[in-house]
Amino acid sequence: MKSTFKPRPLPLLHEKDLKTLVENRSVYTLQHCELNVFETHQQSEKVKLVFNDMVLTTMLRGKKVMHLFGSQHFDYLPGESVIVPDNEEMIIDFPEAGLDNPTQCIALAVDSGMLQDTLQLLNEKYPKAEKNEAWNIDVSCFHLQNTxxxxxxxxxxVNISTENFAAKDVIADFTLKELLIRLMQTQARKMILDSYHKHTNTNRFAAAVQYIKNHIHEEITIDQLSNLCCMSRPNFFRCFKREFGISPVDFILHERIKAAKLLLSDSNVTITQACYAVGVNNLSYFFKLFKRIEGKTPAEFRKNLN
Known part of the structure; x- marks a missing residue:
């Protein structure tokens, strides 16, 4: 299921304001970043775009097909972000864009000095649990679902960039650092979920994720996980949340709902059976938890599958 977390679309340009129907661009420049808003009102192919700095792009409306790194191409939809290295050429198709169905995207170009300062701060003050690992933006994990x-x-x-007040650049710098940290946490969580089985002997959190996956139908305690990782309970809790941007308790709950969604895709499995099969022993709580994480009830989720 696609993420429900989508940055709000910005006000659309009117046709009379458009300089061209392909990739109309508004730019907001701050001290350490540049916010670009792109809007397209016409089906197009092979539109090229390059930035001198690393850029975070986020889809707001419509659909693009992105071509990156020479050969990779993929659909790019609202609720998703793509990290593009400096001087990397993006080639973009707009298969569905039109005056009544515009495509809208933001691209945030980040000053390399700000990125390096943020990485240095994290690696010095808040190092990762494994000594051989360091904080970094991993461009191999470039296509993300927004949290x-x-x-x-x-x-x-976006609000800061489009407003005008004296402390604008200072507040933008703090917000930009927060965004970079949350991106790295999301990347770390995605990579550990995608390949935990490859790293259980070298990464203690990979072993914890494997345990959670294998015992999702059971009660799982923080003490069990911290002992598995050879860490004290407080240190495990603190380091897990620092590296993945989510507490181990919330991580377990998200994994339970992810497992429940797989079960609910089978029409022969009842909602009650799915609830107990993923280790939730209270049906009312299961409904509340499912709605909080997915934005819909289990019955609504199942209905949307048809």
């Missing part, structure tokens, strides 16, 4: 935290931070940065 609620990333969405909220992007929305704040």
């Amino acid at each position: 609620s935290e990333i969405t909220a931070t992007i929305d704040r940065l």
Whole structure:
């Protein structure tokens, strides 16, 4: 299921304001970043775009097909972000854009000095649990589903960029650092979920994720996980949340709902059976938890599958 966390679309340009129907661009320049708002009102192919700095792009409306790194191409939809290295050429198709169905995207170009300062701060003051690992933006993990935290931070940065007040650059710098940290946490969480089985002997959190996956139908305690990782309970809790942007308790709950969604895709499995099969022993709580994480009830989720 696609993420429900989408930055709010910006006000659309009127046709009389358009200089061209392909990639109309508004720019808001801050001290350490540049916010670009792109809007397209016409089907187009192979539109090229390059930035001198690393850029975070986020889809607001419509659909693009992105071509990156020479050969990779993929659909790019609202609720998703893409990280593009400096001087990397993006080639973009707009298969569905029209005056009544515009495509809208933001691109945030980040000053390399700000990125390096943020990485240095994290690696010196808040190092990762494994000594051989360091904080960094991993461009191999470039296509992300937005989390609620990333969405909220992007929305704040857009608001700051488009307003005019004395402390604008100072507040933008703090918000930009927060966004970079949340991006790295989201990347770390995605990579550990995608390949935890490859790193259980070298990364203690990979072993914890494997345990959670294998015992999702059971009660799982923080003490069990912290002992598995050879860490004290407080240190495990603190380091897990620092590296992945989510507490281990919330991580377990998200994994339970993810497992429940797979079960609910089978029409022969009842909602009650799915609830107990993923280790939730209270049906009312299961409904509340599912609605909080997915934005809809289990019955609504199942209905949307048809």
